[in-house]
Amino acid sequence: MSEKNGGESFHMTPGEFRRWGREVIDWIADYQETIERYPVLSEVKPNEIRDALPKKPPARGESFATILEDVKRVVLPGITHWQSPNFFAYFPANASGPSILGDLLSAGLGVQGMLWATSPACTELETLVLDWLTEMLALPERFLSTGSGGGVIQDTASSATLCALLSGRERATGFSVNEDGCTGRLVAYASNQAHSSVEKAAKIAGLGRRNLRLIEVDENFAMRPDDLDARIQEDIDAGLVPCFVCATVGTTSSNAMDPLRDIGQVAAKYGVWFHVDAAMSGTAALCEEYRYIHDGLELADSYCFNPHKWMFTNFDCDCFYVADRAALIQTLSILPEYLRNEATKTGAVIDYRDWHVPLGRRFRALKLWFVIRHYGVEGLSHHVRRHVALAQEFASWVSESGDFDLAAPVPLNLVCFRHRGGDEFNEALMNRLNSSGKLFLTHTKLDGKLTLRFCVGQTMTDRTHVSRAWDLIREEGARHLSG
Amino acid sequence: MSEKNGGESFHMTPGEFRRWGREVIDWIADYQETIERYPVLSEVKPNEIRDALPKKPPARGESFATILEDVKRVVLPGITHWQSPNFFAYFPANASGPSILGDLLSAGLGVQGMLWATSPACTELETLVLDWLTEMLALPERFLSTGSGGGVIQDTASSATLCALLSGRERATGFSVNEDGCTGRLVAYASNQAHSSVEKAAKIAGLGRRNLRLIEVDENFAMRPDDLDARIQEDIDAGLVPCFVCATVGTTSSNAMDPLRDIGQVAAKYGVWFHVDAAMSGTAALCEEYRYIHDGLELADSYCFNPHKWMFTNFDCDCFYVADRAALIQTLSILPEYLRNEATKTGAVIDYRDWHVPLGRRFRALKLWFVIRHYGVEGLSHHVRRHVALAQEFASWVSESGDFDLAAPVPLNLVCFRHRGGDEFNEALMNRLNSSGKLFLTHTKLDGKLTLRFCVGQTMTDRTHVSRAWDLIREEGARHLSG
Numbered sequence: 001m002s003e004k005n006g007g008e009s010f011h012m013t014p015g016e017f018r019r020w021g022r023e024v025i026d027w028i029a030d031y032q033e034t035i036e037r038y039p040v041l042s043e044v045k046p047n048e049i050r051d052a053l054p055k056k057p058p059a060r061g062e063s064f065a066t067i068l069e070d071v072k073r074v075v076l077p078g079i080t081h082w083q084s085p086n087f088f089a090y091f092p093a094n095a096s097g098p099s100i101l102g103d104l105l106s107a108g109l110g111v112q113g114m115l116w117a118t119s120p121a122c123t124e125l126e127t128l129v130l131d132w133l134t135e136m137l138a139l140p141e142r143f144l145s146t147g148s149g150g151g152v153i154q155d156t157a158s159s160a161t162l163c164a165l166l167s168g169r170e171r172a173t174g175f176s177v178n179e180d181g182c183t184g185r186l187v188a189y190a191s192n193q194a195h196s197s198v199e200k201a202a203k204i205a206g207l208g209r210r211n212l213r214l215i216e217v218d219e220n221f222a223m224r225p226d227d228l229d230a231r232i233q234e235d236i237d238a239g240l241v242p243c244f245v246c247a248t249v250g251t252t253s254s255n256a257m258d259p260l261r262d263i264g265q266v267a268a269k270y271g272v273w274f275h276v277d278a279a280m281s282g283t284a285a286l287c288e289e290y291r292y293i294h295d296g297l298e299l300a301d302s303y304c305f306n307p308h309k310w311m312f313t314n315f316d317c318d319c320f321y322v323a324d325r326a327a328l329i330q331t332l333s334i335l336p337e338y339l340r341n342e343a344t345k346t347g348a349v350i351d352y353r354d355w356h357v358p359l360g361r362r363f364r365a366l367k368l369w370f371v372i373r374h375y376g377v378e379g380l381s382h383h384v385r386r387h388v389a390l391a392q393e394f395a396s397w398v399s400e401s402g403d404f405d406l407a408a409p410v411p412l413n414l415v416c417f418r419h420r421g422g423d424e425f426n427e428a429l430m431n432r433l434n435s436s437g438k439l440f441l442t443h444t445k446l447d448g449k450l451t452l453r454f455c456v457g458q459t460m461t462d463r464t465h466v467s468r469a470w471d472l473i474r475e476e477g478a479r480h481l482s483g
Numbered sequence: 484m485s486e487k488n489g490g491e492s493f494h495m496t497p498g499e500f501r502r503w504g505r506e507v508i509d510w511i512a513d514y515q516e517t518i519e520r521y522p523v524l525s526e527v528k529p530n531e532i533r534d535a536l537p538k539k540p541p542a543r544g545e546s547f548a549t550i551l552e553d554v555k556r557v558v559l560p561g562i563t564h565w566q567s568p569n570f571f572a573y574f575p576a577n578a579s580g581p582s583i584l585g586d587l588l589s590a591g592l593g594v595q596g597m598l599w600a601t602s603p604a605c606t607e608l609e610t611l612v613l614d615w616l617t618e619m620l621a622l623p624e625r626f627l628s629t630g631s632g633g634g635v636i637q638d639t640a641s642s643a644t645l646c647a648l649l650s651g652r653e654r655a656t657g658f659s660v661n662e663d664g665c666t667g668r669l670v671a672y673a674s675n676q677a678h679s680s681v682e683k684a685a686k687i688a689g690l691g692r693r694n695l696r697l698i699e700v701d702e703n704f705a706m707r708p709d710d711l712d713a714r715i716q717e718d719i720d721a722g723l724v725p726c727f728v729c730a731t732v733g734t735t736s737s738n739a740m741d742p743l744r745d746i747g748q749v750a751a752k753y754g755v756w757f758h759v760d761a762a763m764s765g766t767a768a769l770c771e772e773y774r775y776i777h778d779g780l781e782l783a784d785s786y787c788f789n790p791h792k793w794m795f796t797n798f799d800c801d802c803f804y805v806a807d808r809a810a811l812i813q814t815l816s817i818l819p820e821y822l823r824n825e826a827t828k829t830g831a832v833i834d835y836r837d838w839h840v841p842l843g844r845r846f847r848a849l850k851l852w853f854v855i856r857h858y859g860v861e862g863l864s865h866h867v868r869r870h871v872a873l874a875q876e877f878a879s880w881v882s883e884s885g886d887f888d889l890a891a892p893v894p895l896n897l898v899c900f901r902h903r904g905g906d907e908f909n910e911a912l913m914n915r916l917n918s919s920g921k922l923f924l925t926h927t928k929l930d931g932k933l934t935l936r937f938c939v940g941q942t943m944t945d946r947t948h949v950s951r952a953w954d955l956i957r958e959e960g961a962r963h964l965s966g
Contacts (some may be wrong), residue, residue: 026501057618205687372646378542
């Protein structure tokens with residue numbers, strides 16, 4: 001603690017910040033170098049972390065050395081290592097050096113970008129980088145900010161889906177729900193394989209779970225446009241108001257690809273807001289050969305994908321695009337006196353506070369900009385391509401194994417498979433693999449059967465990790481069968 | 484770029500991360516040391532930042548040195564310096580060394596804490612630190628996780644308010660809106676001085692703006708409980724369903740303190756969910772002498788305050804508490820197959836995904852824990868007390884000035900005042916002060932008159948800054964008057 005203005009300051013001085021900042025940087029670099037030594041899935045029991053820490057807050061400040069010591073002693077054992085190259089669970093939340101440093105700079109600048117005026121760079125860099133990404137992923141031009149669309153960083157796809165649904169709700173009712181409230185006649189649509197966030201959004205927005213129609217899927221778990229069409233027609237005949245269709249590019253369960261063009265045509269026929277959720281898989285469009293996943297996307301009113309899943313950018317970072325930004329802004333706009341300012345009055349700037357639920361916002365474009373500039377399109381597409389190739393190779397091993405079967409097509413980097421031993425066997429196998437600490441994978445249910453999911457997307461995962469994982473899975477399967 | 488497994492890796496190696504990490508740490512320390520040299524409010528014109536950057540994304544990766552160079556050349560002029568001690572605008576978004584380093588560690592670990600199992604430490608540290616804070620702020624015991632309540636970190640108070648309103652909506656309807664949708668009969672209440680996020684939440688949740696009753700305030704801009712009571716009774720008589728009352732501890736316009744006890748009694752009388760928004764001012768309760776602001780808080784169903792405003796913790800960090808966590812969880816819970824796991828099944832753990840809108844979440848408790856441990860209760864309360872004293876001193880200068888008047892009581896660290904020259908004069912004065920680059924303050928309207936707001940809360944603000952600001956304001960006022 002340093003003396004300042006004759007009194008105790010308690011603040012960390014810039015000098016101390018340099019010293020401890022280096023320690024933390026080194027700590028992270030050490031962590032990156034040794035991450036494979038830790039069990040991927042944390043082995044602690046409930047309350048173990050909490051019980052190892054003081055019950056009472058500290059009355060007096062402590063040294064930074066003590067704090068870092070506790071991170072190592074108490075926190076680290078309670079970490080499930082999402083950045084381990086042996087992490088194959090869920091969808092990844094991958095990160096990278098340039099992203100961490102971009103995030104650090106954002107924390108250091110400490111700006112709050114609710115309005116253009118509260119840090120023009122925070123807004124303009126975000127708009128620019130999101131425009132860049134439309135080119136990098138060959139997204140439709142209607143999402144460009146230079147036209148009548150535009151992109152914004154949201155925390156997660158859940159929030160993006162909510163904003164899309166709200167915009168659809170308002171557009172379908174002439175913006176009258178915002179004014180007078182829901183009337184109980186609004187209906188939304190997604191496949192029965194869509195992410196749980198669609199149901200959550202339907203509840204939050206006041207539509208209700210029962211007014212979210214779960215559309216049938218085909219044998220590949222992709223939405224059936226004919227069923228969508230029939231359900232919308234049925235609802236209209238019943239006097240209801242369809243307001244939102246959500247299609248998925250790469251479902252969470254099995255990476256199924258909904259047919260965007262056919263769904264988009266149905267949505268257009270009825271004038272319903274069409275949102276496309278490509279949270280993980282959208283990133284694949286960095287590579288020309290996978291861009292077919294977005295075929296028909298020009299029919300969408302909104303779209304999102306998460307660089308924080310598969311584009312080496314720290315959580316949180318979801319890129320959300322709309323074709324008609326006026327509809328989104330009209331849906332979420334609020335302008336109290338204390339936020340009025342000259343720049344907003346001119347109408348020449350974007351105030352991102354009207355593009356999402358929160359008012360305040362961090363400078364998240366920095367980390368995304370750092371990642372894109374560090375890797376270039378070349379580096380990013382290289383790693384995405386490699387992850388897909390590794391998943392395909394893993395899938396081929398499964399197919400040829402005799403003991404395991406693929407449970408769904410493998411369009412990109414998620415392999416859904418199961419041992420022939422049945423549900424209980426597969427669950428036990430998964431638990432044994434995860435408790436080995438050597439890898440982490442998760443499950444889903446497909447066709448009513450427990451199915452293992454193996455997603456290749458962590459930044460540092462390479463062939464060694466995938467092939468070692470397969471060896472473990474096969475050995476554990478064989479041992480378990482004979483045991 | 485390093486060779487790896489025989490191919491190009493493109494990744495930043497741990498060695499490179501050490502090198503560039505130190506550069507960024509030093510960059511931030513330099514920034515801290517020189518921040519007062521920059522104009523507080525950015526002087527760039529719309530599109531100036533964007534136009535200074537390449538229109539196209541880079542095909543190939545660039546050196547980190549080039550990226551950092553562009554931060555200095557392009558980004559920095561577009562920053563409005565929220566971390567400048569001469570920042571007196573809005574409410575602060577203050578930060579500190581330990582917070583930045585906690586955030587850095589969180590980025591380095593890169594965990595996603597949607598479930599207890601996906602990083603037990605991320606969940607348990609958050610629960611513990613939020614319990615600590617109830618003690619530090621002397622909040623009611625009903626908010627403790629060790630009882631039937633509990634706290635969670637949200638991004639902002641806007642999101643906390645939304646979650647509170649949703650919980651109220653569901654409790655008032657037997658959780659039927661979640662199921663069947665809104666019926667158009669639900670009503671919410673807040674004072675006409677409440678934050679715009681209450682209106683935003685009423686829109687999002689499907690209640691509609693017209694079903695948010697803006698309750699009258701007294702001469703101090705505090706909600707009138709008698710008007711609240713009358714309006715609720717009126718709505719019940721009209722067959723409507725009151726579901727949510729929001730009181731504010733420290734309104735954004737004028738830092739008005741709604742009388743929690745009286746409002747809570749009205750809410751209790753009608754069985755309506757009672758939420759208390761103490762976004763900035765809650766932090767003052769670190770000091771015993773300001774704890775009166777929370778008198779009656781034990782009647783609240785939920786409460787939030789933002790350590791990212793006035794507790795030296797980087798944005799975003801809102802602490803949201805509920806007395807009955809079961810109601811919140813039932814409101815927001817979703818459990819798809821792919822998130823099921825052993826720990827969740829036992830019921831012995833918290834899965835924070837059901838406590839807010841997004842599914843995924845960062846390890847934000849780390850920065851909060853770092854701040855509390857670095858400063859201790861002693862250090863935190865020292866600075867809060869000092870900020871309040873400086874604001875009070877500033878208010879006394881205003882009172883004694885002859886040219887300026889206070890426009891509202893000054894309970895804590897926000898001073899609302901205006902020159903006697905009228906609205907146009909005050910607006911021109913504000914614009915001239917802000918374009919001087921020497922300080923940044925903003926305005927509101929009180930009693931229909933344009934009012935300047937001067938909030939003392941930035942981490943490094945001390946007496947020198949406040950007294951220099953007053954000199955500038957007085958001089959500029961005098962010059963402007965004579966000019």
